[in-house]
Amino acid sequence: MANLVIYGSPVSPFVRKVAGLCIEKGVEYEIEAVDIFNPPEWFVEISPARRIPVMRDRSIAEEGPDGTIADSSAICGYIEKKHPEPALYPADPYDHGRALWYEEYSDSLLAMNGGGGMFRPIFFSLLQGKDADVDTARATWSEKVSPIFDYLDGQLEDREYLVGDALSIADISVTTCMMQIALVADMKLDNWSNLAAHYERMTARDSIAGPFEKAERFVRKTMPERISLDQ
Ligand SMILES: N[C@@H](CCC(=O)N[C@@H](CS)C(=O)NCC(=O)O)C(=O)O
Incomplete structure (x- = not known):
């Protein structure tokens, strides 16, 4: 089981951005489908803006808001810090x-x-x-x-x-x-x-x-x- 879960769908460009970054870095991830137009209650709790993607790092918490980050840019910034190589943000x-x-x-x-x-x-x-x-x-x-x-x-x-x-x-x-x-x-x-x-x-x-x-x-x-x- 991958530590990293991306809630959403690959039909979203923001989900594909996070997935692309993970693949470039060799970070294992899995996508868990969420219907954003009819989101379950547990998802609304971790996605205050009611948007996909939201990421969960299972090494932090397996359920609830802990271990989650909403917004693809915040998620990518987090993954870069956690898995710095290869760098996908310029050093300069x-x-x-x-x-x-x-x-x-x-x-x-x-x-x-x-x-x-x-x-x-x-x-x-x-x-x-x-x-x-x-x-x-x-x-x-x-x-x-x-x-x-x-x-x-x-x-x-x-x-x-x-x-x-x-x-x-x-x-x-x-x-x-x-x-x-x-x-x-x-x-x-x-x-x-x-x-x-x-x-x-x-x-x-x-x-x-x-x-x-x-x-x-x-x-x-x-x-x-x-x-x-x-x-
Ligand atoms: N700034 C957000 C944008 C996310 C976003 O807009 N996602 C769309 C799907 S592509 C969404 O969840 N839309 C739901 C809606 O419009 O109700 C990010 O980068 O994650």
Whole structure:
């Protein structure tokens, strides 16, 4: 039995971010499914914001609030401290700050638009037996996501990683959030060559591909085909 439990579902980009960090570090973990839209009482007690993921470190406590941490960024920071190698946060103070910035930027703006403005109107509508709201997804893609990708593409230039010369939490966060769009739509990155190359390298990593495959299997049951974003 793994010490580390992640409550949630790999369909969440934040759960996949934590899973990706664990895999890169070789930290054993297990995911325990929680339906966030109908959470059990014990889960509400450990997730005051009613969000997934929440992590439990069983070596601290096996039940109740002790041993738990809510919020993916707090969870990743904890795992980094507990399992420092390989480091996924840069040692240089400025680079460290930059990596946290990209993590926050993707967890907030990219997740809000790619998740809230694209994944949800498509996938959640289908789950509820309605038509996919393709118009909202396409509008979000061209008006909201496109400028985010412009920014990230400019930040990357032709470097391999977003910060410094090693993989960091920044690369993992940006990619797992981008993949929320790829779960439901044919995400063409032709306009952003640096970001496209970074995305291709990142999605080839086991730490990113493995958790995504689980999400993909779940989503494809409801929508066998991805939607086109062409207007
Ligand atoms: N800042 C939080 C965000 C977590 C979050 O928004 N999770 C979504 C799933 S992707 C959720 O639990 N949503 C439940 C809801 O909107 O009611 C983190 O990084 O863990």
